Amino acid sequence: MDKNIDPRQQAIREVVKDFAEKDIHPVSQELDRASEPREFPKSLYEKLGAAGFIGMSLPKEFGGQGKSHLEYVTLIEELSYHDAAVGLLCAVGELAASSILRFGDDKQKKRYVPDCITGGKVVAFVLTESETGSDAAMLKTVAVDKGDHYLVSGEKIFIQHGDVADIGVVFCKMENQSEPSALIVDDTGQSGWQARTLKNKMGMRASTVGGIILKEVKVPKENVLGEPGRGASFAAEALDNARIVVAALSIGMAQRALDESAAYAKARHAFGQPIAKLQAIQWMIADMATRLAAGRAMVYDVARRQDAGEDYSIKGSMARLFTAETANFCVDRAMQIHAGYGYIGEFSPIEKLYRDQRALELYEGSSEVQQLVIADNVIGR
Numbered sequence: 124m125d126k127n128i129d130p131r132q133q134a135i136r137e138v139v140k141d142f143a144e145k146d147i148h149p150v151s152q153e154l155d156r157a158s159e160p161r162e163f164p165k166s167l168y169e170k171l172g173a174a175g176f177i178g179m180s181l182p183k184e185f186g187g188q189g190k191s192h193l194e195y196v197t198l199i200e201e202l203s204y205h206d207a208a209v210g211l212l213c214a215v216g217e218l219a220a221s222s223i224l225r226f227g228d229d230k231q232k233k234r235y236v237p238d239c240i241t242g243g244k245v246v247a248f249v250l251t252e253s254e255t256g257s258d259a260a261m262l263k264t265v266a267v268d269k270g271d272h273y274l275v276s277g278e279k280i281f282i283q284h285g286d287v288a289d290i291g292v293v294f295c296k297m298e299n300q301s302e303p304s305a306l307i308v309d310d311t312g313q314s315g316w317q318a319r320t321l322k323n324k325m326g327m328r329a330s331t332v333g334g335i336i337l338k339e340v341k342v343p344k345e346n347v348l349g350e351p352g353r354g355a356s357f358a359a360e361a362l363d364n365a366r367i368v369v370a371a372l373s374i375g376m377a378q379r380a381l382d383e384s385a386a387y388a389k390a391r392h393a394f395g396q397p398i399a400k401l402q403a404i405q406w407m408i409a410d411m412a413t414r415l416a417a418g419r420a421m422v423y424d425v426a427r428r429q430d431a432g433e434d435y436s437i438k439g440s441m442a443r444l445f446t447a448e449t450a451n452f453c454v455d456r457a458m459q460i461h462a463g464y465g466y467i468g469e470f471s472p473i474e475k476l477y478r479d480q481r482a483l484e485l486y487e488g489s490s491e492v493q494q495l496v497i498a499d500n501v502i503g504r
């Protein structure tokens with residue numbers, strides 16, 4: 124089945140295949156199964172940066188590759204085919220770095236974006252708080268004006284790479300302002316920035332997640348990102364873009380589940396024939412392939428809209444909703460087809476895929492939040 128709608132995609136797939144053979148497969152199991160406390164895979168992250176995979180669609184002027192969104196989603200899809208947690212490492216770096224690029228001034232862009240893209244510095248998108256997840260505008264982290272700087276205090280949770288971040292794009296409220304703002308914390312070594320790695324993460328384990336307590340973290344005023352009070356719209360725009368990346372992660376995983384299932388069904392015998400000859404198995408494979416084809420078409424359609432500068436917000440939410448559910452469906456069917464050899468991780472990648480997939484329905488807006496956005500668009504408020 125040809126996946127490409129553009130010849131440039133094949134070149135990306137080949138580059139990723141070479142990278143995966145050399146730099147992902149040898150470490151993938153270890154990164155997934157290492158005992159607690161988990162460590163952020165800095166050397167792999169630097170390799171991803173050196174390969175040009177972090178911020179691939181960002182401008183060359185700031186260290187990116189200047190590639191199209193279509194090529195970028197293909198990159199994430201292919202990385203995720205090999206190991207979704209590795210696709211996520213790139214996606215998180217891109218989300219946070221592109222926020223600086225979108226909303227920062229020239230000085231901020233030049234100062235921070237290139238280091239983030241090379242993987243030299245780890246950057247995190249620091250929005251969620253313990254009491255405000257989906258309802259992010261209600262955040263409580265506060266920045267108190269101290270003349271030439273702010274002192275930022277609050278508590279953040281579920282921050283990907285927040286445990287090791289050198290740079291944080293932090294969302295907070297300025298004292299006496301009701302709307303959120305965003306600022307760049309570039310000194311995470313100061314004593315007020317207290318980060319820890321959250322334990323016992325279900326899947327996507329190579330990409331660690333942090334909880335951060337901010338106690339009067341000093342941030343120079345020049346580090347405010349864009350106009351104060353515009354943080355909610357910045358977050359919404361950044362997450363719009365990130366949704367399509369989650370959709371790309373989803374189709375990569377769904378494709379892997381399908382390929383593993385087809386191969387296994389041909390090899391495994393029951394009642395004197397390969398299980399691939401059984402209609403019950405064929406129907407599962409057909410349903411997986413069909414949903415995957417529909418999801419992939421949605422992802423590429425959104426990427427092309429992004430490349431054409433068209434509005435893609437609602438179609439992005441639809442793609443994120445549908446593909447995360449498709450990935451769920453495909454890994455679940457893959458488990459059914461592999462049966463015992465799927466459930467026990469030493470025999471196949473299905474057990475890992477099953478754990479990795481689940482997060483895709485939770486972040487960059489949960490599936491219910493996507494449904495809310497889509498329904499609002501259809502029905503109106």
Ligand SMILES: Cc1cc2nc3c(=O)[nH]c(=O)nc-3n(C[C@H](O)[C@H](O)[C@H](O)COP(=O)(O)OP(=O)(O)OC[C@H]3O[C@@H](n4cnc5c(N)ncnc54)[C@H](O)[C@@H]3O)c2cc1C
Binds near residue numbers: 280282488492
């Ligand atoms: C592995 C992982 C990585 C993450 N990485 C980051 C990160 O890098 N940076 C960051 O800032 N955040 C990150 N998050 C946070 C993530 O964005 C939130 O978990 C998500 O927004 C949901 O928030 P919550 O977990 O507090 O759930 P809640 O908002 O409490 O939701 C609980 C349930 O209620 C539903 N719900 C809530 N509101 C509505 C509504 N209006 N209508 C219908 N249903 C609703 C939700 O869909 C969900 O089912 C990460 C989360 C995870 C699990």
